[in-house]
Amino acid sequence: MTHSNKGKSYSKTKKNVSNPPSPPFSKGEKGSFVATRDAYGEALLELGKKRADVVVLDADLSGSTKTGKFAKAFPERFYNLGVSEQDLIGTASGLSLTGKLPFASTFAVFETGRAWEQIRQTVCYSNLNVKLVATHSGITVGEDGASHQATEDVALMRVLPNMIVIVPSDGNETKQVLNVISDYKGPVYVRLGRAKVPAVMPDDYEFKIGKAYVFNIGRDANIVAMGIMVSMALEAARVLKHDGIDTGVINMSTVKPLDTKTLLKASKACKLIITAEEHSIIGGLGSAVSEFLSEKFPVKIRRIGLVDAFGCSGPPEELLKFYGLTPGNIVKTIKEALT
Amino acid sequence: MELANTTRDINFLKEKARILRIEILKMLTEAGSGHTGGSLSAADIVTALYFYKMRHKPRDPKWRERDRFILSKGHAAPLLYSALALSGYFDKPLLKTLRKLGSPLQGHPCSKTLPGVEISTGSLGQGLSIANGIAMGLKLDVLSSRVYCLLGDGETQEGQVWEAAMTAAHYRLDNLCAIIDNNGLQIDGHCCDVMSIEPIVNKWEAFGWYVIDINGHDMEAIVNAFDEAETVKMKPVMIVARTVKGKGVSFFEGKVEYHGIAPTPEELERALKELGGDGK
Numbered sequence: 001m002t003h004s005n006k007g008k009s010y011s012k013t014k015k016n017v018s019n020p021p022s023p024p025f026s027k028g029e030k031g032s033f034v035a036t037r038d039a040y041g042e043a044l045l046e047l048g049k050k051r052a053d054v055v056v057l058d059a060d061l062s063g064s065t066k067t068g069k070f071a072k073a074f075p076e077r078f079y080n081l082g083v084s085e086q087d088l089i090g091t092a093s094g095l096s097l098t099g100k101l102p103f104a105s106t107f108a109v110f111e112t113g114r115a116w117e118q119i120r121q122t123v124c125y126s127n128l129n130v131k132l133v134a135t136h137s138g139i140t141v142g143e144d145g146a147s148h149q150a151t152e153d154v155a156l157m158r159v160l161p162n163m164i165v166i167v168p169s170d171g172n173e174t175k176q177v178l179n180v181i182s183d184y185k186g187p188v189y190v191r192l193g194r195a196k197v198p199a200v201m202p203d204d205y206e207f208k209i210g211k212a213y214v215f216n217i218g219r220d221a222n223i224v225a226m227g228i229m230v231s232m233a234l235e236a237a238r239v240l241k242h243d244g245i246d247t248g249v250i251n252m253s254t255v256k257p258l259d260t261k262t263l264l265k266a267s268k269a270c271k272l273i274i275t276a277e278e279h280s281i282i283g284g285l286g287s288a289v290s291e292f293l294s295e296k297f298p299v300k301i302r303r304i305g306l307v308d309a310f311g312c313s314g315p316p317e318e319l320l321k322f323y324g325l326t327p328g329n330i331v332k333t334i335k336e337a338l339t
Numbered sequence: 340m341e342l343a344n345t346t347r348d349i350n351f352l353k354e355k356a357r358i359l360r361i362e363i364l365k366m367l368t369e370a371g372s373g374h375t376g377g378s379l380s381a382a383d384i385v386t387a388l389y390f391y392k393m394r395h396k397p398r399d400p401k402w403r404e405r406d407r408f409i410l411s412k413g414h415a416a417p418l419l420y421s422a423l424a425l426s427g428y429f430d431k432p433l434l435k436t437l438r439k440l441g442s443p444l445q446g447h448p449c450s451k452t453l454p455g456v457e458i459s460t461g462s463l464g465q466g467l468s469i470a471n472g473i474a475m476g477l478k479l480d481v482l483s484s485r486v487y488c489l490l491g492d493g494e495t496q497e498g499q500v501w502e503a504a505m506t507a508a509h510y511r512l513d514n515l516c517a518i519i520d521n522n523g524l525q526i527d528g529h530c531c532d533v534m535s536i537e538p539i540v541n542k543w544e545a546f547g548w549y550v551i552d553i554n555g556h557d558m559e560a561i562v563n564a565f566d567e568a569e570t571v572k573m574k575p576v577m578i579v580a581r582t583v584k585g586k587g588v589s590f591f592e593g594k595v596e597y598h599g600i601a602p603t604p605e606e607l608e609r610a611l612k613e614l615g616g617d618g619k
Contacts, residue, residue, distance in 0.1 A: 055476075055479070076479070077479070079475065079510070081502070081506055082502075082505065082506075084502035084506070086465075086499040086502060087468045087471075087499055087503050087505075090467075090468020090471070090472065090499065090503065091468050091469070091471050091475070091503075091506060093468075093469050093472055094458075094468065094471055094472015094474070094476065095472040095475055096472070097407075097469070097472065097473050097476070098472075098475075098476025098477055098479075098480065099480075100476050118465055118499075121459065121460075121461070121462040122458065122459065122469060125459045126449075126450045126451060126458055126459045127451060
């Protein structure tokens with residue numbers, strides 16, 4: 001069984017508060033921490049310098065989504081729509097119809113939730129070249145609480161025909177994703193975060209849509225992770241190796257289309273597949289992996305993520321512990337499943 | 340590629356509108372379902388756009404400098420399809436395939452299947468935002484093309500319409516002209532009973548728009564309104580077209596029941612008689 005979010009009392013959270021918080025993530029190999037939203041802001045600015053067709057739209061959150069950097073450099077190509085996400089998506093769609101390359105940004109919960117039908121009816125149905133880059137995904141939004149923590153966005157975007165869904169794991173990958181999708185014609189959803197995360201991808205890494213990155217393939221278990229959970233998975237694999245359990249890690253940064261070839265290879269090599277996502281286990285990466293493997297190569301699977309639960313307020317590092325999104329819980333889940 | 344033939348000849352435009360209505364009724368009867376009332380109410384407006392005001396090339400639907408038409412009230416698809424066929428975007432016999440499996444003429448307009456349809460619509464309230472985005476893009480490219488967007492009156496109950504209303508005024512989209520087909524009826528009844536939308540003119544003026552209030556079946560008034568709209572600077576224009584649902588066929592006029600149903604073959608026969616010939 002995966003870690004359950006249920007039955008955790010408030011008092012337990014409170015107890016955690018009194019303890020000194022441990023670092024939210026394992027230390028990055030290179031020791032650098034960058035929020036993917038910050039990497040986006042920088043990459044967008046660079047892209048704006050290179051390409052005159054890039055336009056950026058935001059819904060009153062340009063300071064937080066980091067589109068503000070582009071806005072400052074290219075005010076004539078930046079549109080603030082105010083607090084109106086539905087209009088944001090429609091306007092971006094219209095701009096794409098004149099041959100522009102629009103990036104529409106706001107918080108993930110509003111972009112994919114409030115404007116879901118606009119994304120369905122206009123962006124995806126007409127297969128428009130609109131890039132939806134949302135920040136503040138997952139529980140690491142922290143203190144703002146469940147209303148601002150998107151934990152269903154991947155599910156909402158994944159179900160839409162024509163949509164590509166990408167969840168970068170670190171700053172380097174985010175920058176690469178931005179360049180790659182600017183050359184891809186069609187709707188893309190990119191899920192970014194607020195919290196600073198360690199660099200996990202090697203320097204020579206090249207992002208390709210639909211291509212997972214394999215750190216290593218394990219003989220006992222393989223962890224398929226996205227976003228911030230990649231660094232957790234790497235830490236968990238290190239601990240497990242010490243305990244004699246050979247565990248591989250795969251960064252499935254493109255959740256749709258899923259890299260089924262890599263998934264199949266990893267599944268055939270081991271006894272257990274673990275998915276790890278800062279998202280509901282319903283509809284997200286865990287679902288995507290389970291859907292594929294149950295049909296093509298049934299294997300023992302465990303999913304780590306939010307178990308049919310909303311997030312809540314608190315410091316990100318405490319929330320991650322509270323919801324079991326930790327290397328420790330990955331280790332525990334794997335050990336339980338293998339015995 | 341040639342520009343579409345357009346004219347300011349009012350009698351010619353009236354005759355075009357008559358033929359458009361005939362094609363709408365014939366295709367709806369053939370399909371056996373679809374939206375009759377709202378297609379007929381906006382027929383004169385759309386005729387004036389496709390055969391007088393808009394610069395477009397039916398043989399080059401993606402011509403960069405074309406004027407754009409967004410049918411935000413996508414359920415009036417038969418009206419758009421008639422205008423496109425009569426303009427020469429595709430052959431008239433295709434109209435008979437409306438709503439059939441494999442037809443590019445989907446129940447609501449689909450831009451992926453039919454050239455000339457700028458964007459897929461059908462879910463109400465979304466067209467004006469799209470029109471705004473196009474207007475912004477045209478301005479960035481310093482093109483003089485204009486954007487026309489037709490909304491239903493019931494459609495303005497959607498919140499997104501008012502988000503878009505603010506955006507168009509804020510960005511001073513004077514290359515945008517929207518039209519409300521104000522036939523006063525929606526599926527569940529009179530707009531004033533279901534969810535009052537009045538005072539329309541005051542609302543749009545308060546949102547920063549230049550509003551022109553006309554009889555939406557007076558071809559001279561329609562043509563004049565589109566000309567006037569072009570002279571307005573720094574503001575988007577809203578033409579409030581007062582129309583009659585089902586206009587042109589006495590037994591459909593003002594009847595809410597004909598919002599979403601097609602004529603029977605017998606009704607078609609009677610309707611064609613009223614409209615004076617089958618338009619062949």
